[in-house]
Amino acid sequence: MRLRQFGAALLSAATLVGGLAACGSSGPSSALAKAKDEKKLTIGVKYDQPGMGLKKPDGTVEGFDVDVAKYIAKELGVPESGITWKEARSANRETFLAQGQVDLIVATYSITEARKPKVTFAGPFYLAHQDTLVRADDTSITSLDSLKGKRICQVTGSNSWKNIAEGTNKESKKVDVTLVPAGAYDECITKLKGNALDAVTTDDMILAGYAKREGSALKVTGAPFTDEKYGVGLKKGDKETCEAVNKAITKMYQDGTIKQLFEKHFSGTGLNFTATGAPPAEGCS
Amino acid sequence: MESLLDFGPLVQEFATILAGFWSTIRLTVMSAVLALVLGTVLVAMRVSPTPVLRSVGTFYVNILRNTPLTLVLLLCALGLSDTLQLTLSRDPGINYYWWAIAGLSAYTAAFVCEALRAGINTVPVGQAEAARAIGLTFTQSLRLIVLPQAFRSVIAPLGSILIALTKNTTIVIVAGYIEASAVMKQMFDDYGGTLPIFLGFAAGYMVLTLPTGFFFGWLARRLAVVR
Numbered sequence: 001m002r003l004r005q006f007g008a009a010l011l012s013a014a015t016l017v018g019g020l021a022a023c024g025s026s027g028p029s030s031a032l033a034k035a036k037d038e039k040k041l042t043i044g045v046k047y048d049q050p051g052m053g054l055k056k057p058d059g060t061v062e063g064f065d066v067d068v069a070k071y072i073a074k075e076l077g078v079p080e081s082g083i084t085w086k087e088a089r090s091a092n093r094e095t096f097l098a099q100g101q102v103d104l105i106v107a108t109y110s111i112t113e114a115r116k117p118k119v120t121f122a123g124p125f126y127l128a129h130q131d132t133l134v135r136a137d138d139t140s141i142t143s144l145d146s147l148k149g150k151r152i153c154q155v156t157g158s159n160s161w162k163n164i165a166e167g168t169n170k171e172s173k174k175v176d177v178t179l180v181p182a183g184a185y186d187e188c189i190t191k192l193k194g195n196a197l198d199a200v201t202t203d204d205m206i207l208a209g210y211a212k213r214e215g216s217a218l219k220v221t222g223a224p225f226t227d228e229k230y231g232v233g234l235k236k237g238d239k240e241t242c243e244a245v246n247k248a249i250t251k252m253y254q255d256g257t258i259k260q261l262f263e264k265h266f267s268g269t270g271l272n273f274t275a276t277g278a279p280p281a282e283g284c285s
Numbered sequence: 286m287e288s289l290l291d292f293g294p295l296v297q298e299f300a301t302i303l304a305g306f307w308s309t310i311r312l313t314v315m316s317a318v319l320a321l322v323l324g325t326v327l328v329a330m331r332v333s334p335t336p337v338l339r340s341v342g343t344f345y346v347n348i349l350r351n352t353p354l355t356l357v358l359l360l361c362a363l364g365l366s367d368t369l370q371l372t373l374s375r376d377p378g379i380n381y382y383w384w385a386i387a388g389l390s391a392y393t394a395a396f397v398c399e400a401l402r403a404g405i406n407t408v409p410v411g412q413a414e415a416a417r418a419i420g421l422t423f424t425q426s427l428r429l430i431v432l433p434q435a436f437r438s439v440i441a442p443l444g445s446i447l448i449a450l451t452k453n454t455t456i457v458i459v460a461g462y463i464e465a466s467a468v469m470k471q472m473f474d475d476y477g478g479t480l481p482i483f484l485g486f487a488a489g490y491m492v493l494t495l496p497t498g499f500f501f502g503w504l505a506r507r508l509a510v511v512r
Contacts, residue, residue, distance in 0.1 A: 090473070090474045091470065091473030091474055091477070092473075092477075093477070094477030094479075095477060095479065114475065114476075115477075118477060151377055154463075156458055156463065156467040156468075156470045156471050157470045157471060157473065157474045158474060159474065159475070178376075178377060178378075179378075180377040180378075180381070180461060181381070181458060181461050181462060181463045181467065182458070182461055183458040183459050183467075187363065187459070187461075190363055190367060190368070191363075191367050191461075194363075194367035194368050194370065195370070196366065196367040196372075196377065197377065
């Protein structure tokens, strides 16, 4: 009797899993078709990243990613009023795309080999670099090598610490650092100011946002050691939309919009717009 | 869709996941021991004949039991350790480990204290009176007569508190310590937030908590005071 109950429980669990797997396989054929027919798009952005994607108390979203997404949507034929914003966290981006809960994602989404099997990337639309944020009076950290023996912030749910500790950087150099775990970059900043760690390291655009907020207490070292190719995430296999987004990105560089948007969000942070043309496209696959 | 039902990441990262659960066990066991000691001291204060001790004990329990654990841990890590620089070790890993344990055990001790107080109430008042009558002091009667019986009657509730403690360790990342759920969060970023990873970790926690529940249930039946 007990065994039979257990079997029934297993069966219902399997049905549940199957049911979850089954939903999401419907929906329009491509984001481009939806944009053209319905003049509507659901776009995933970050809600908690100052400078990139931030939800304000009045419910609107702002940031570099958000403005890029608006531009791309416009190029696809969707006015700003037709955009539904949705919070894309690092952990749910792939699921959102696969299940069609969002049509495209512009959320500090780096194009990596590991993600390519699950996501079709348009772009990259910007090339960011990993850099280091230190206390303003700290002169001992100037480069990747000088991080040796220092305490750096390890944010769970972010890959930045791996680029140093596991050597996935431009110089393929493993640096021996002490990792201090934290739940979010905001906590790292508190720890950095309180001398509980020596350096916070992640994409320069994110660091620039914090450096601006904290004023003269912190500084970015300006010694980048990775290339982060920020792309636009699309449902796997949606080549049609990918080509259209790539066209929009090229146009954004040609008409100078990208530089305007960059300066709107990052002027005064010490971060300069250096790109002369669109970064080489990765190709839609 | 196939990529979302892929159990591969669990196999690839097996060593990291085990290390994560080992951290969970280390946190749970150490916090449980400290919480039991602190909870026993607190309950002794709450039933003592001295009004000052009683009110201090009551105050502690009411504060800690009604404060969210996240806030307690944040106070320990960001407040006491980072801002006030009360570091317990120069190695950040060890420092945050002990601050996480301090927060967890201070919080859990309030619940242990209340469970034990309920246990003391199950001991007939005649027992304490008899102990006093034969000349035992308050401490002696508590230690030799009342607490042993009280403990034996609240083994099952203490087991529930231990299970709650095991699951409460999932938020110690706010205190800067990595355990299983932080490993899961990292895997969500590396592989995408998929059902198999979630199921794997849920099963991992059950491996820890289910036997705890069965063991304490068995222990409670075995050690129950027959009256």
